[in-house]
Amino acid sequence: MLDLDELPGSADANAAPDIDLSRLQDAFLASVWADRVPLEVEVPFATRVAGLGLRGRIDAVFADPDGGCTVIDWKTGRVPAPDRQPAVAVQLAAYRLAWSRLSGLPLDRVRAAFHYVADNLTLAPVDLLDADGLAQLVADATVAAPVGAGR
Secondary structure (H helix, E strand, O other): OOOHOOOOOOOOOOOOOOOHHHHHHHHHHOOOOOOOOEEEEEEEEEEOOOOOEEEEEEEEEEOOOOOOOEEEEEEEEOOOHHHHHHHHHHHHHHHHHHHHHOOOOOOOEEEEEEEEEOOOOOOOOOOOHHHHHHHHHHHHHHHHOOOOOOO
C-alpha cells in the first residue's frame, strides 16, 4: 500500500494536488499504458557518468514488440514548454542508460518517454543523449561551474 505522496510522479515540482487523484486515475485508465503489463516497476538504480554518481528510480519498463523496451517516467504535472523539453529529457537519457546497464540490453534497444497522465500525452524524444553525450554534458557543466566556485 502506498501513501499518496509515494505515488510515481508525486514528488514532481508541478505535481497535481491530491484532490485530483481520481481524475488522474481515470486519465491513466484511458491511456495506452493502462492495458500493458510492465516488465519492472519502481526500479532503483545507481550508475556513474563521467565520474558523477547518478541515483534514481525508474517508474516502469515495458517490453516492445521488436525485442527492445521502453522506460516510462510518469508525470502528474503539466507538460513543459517546448523550449524546456530538451533540458528535462536529460532525465530520460539517464534512465535509459541506467536501464541498459542494469538489463544488459544495448542502449539502442532502449527507448524512454515521459507520460503526462493528466493530459494523456506520451512524449518520447528520439534524440536522447547516449553515454558519451551525457559524459560530455557533465564535463561541460563541470567546466562551467567548477567545484568550489563562488567561495
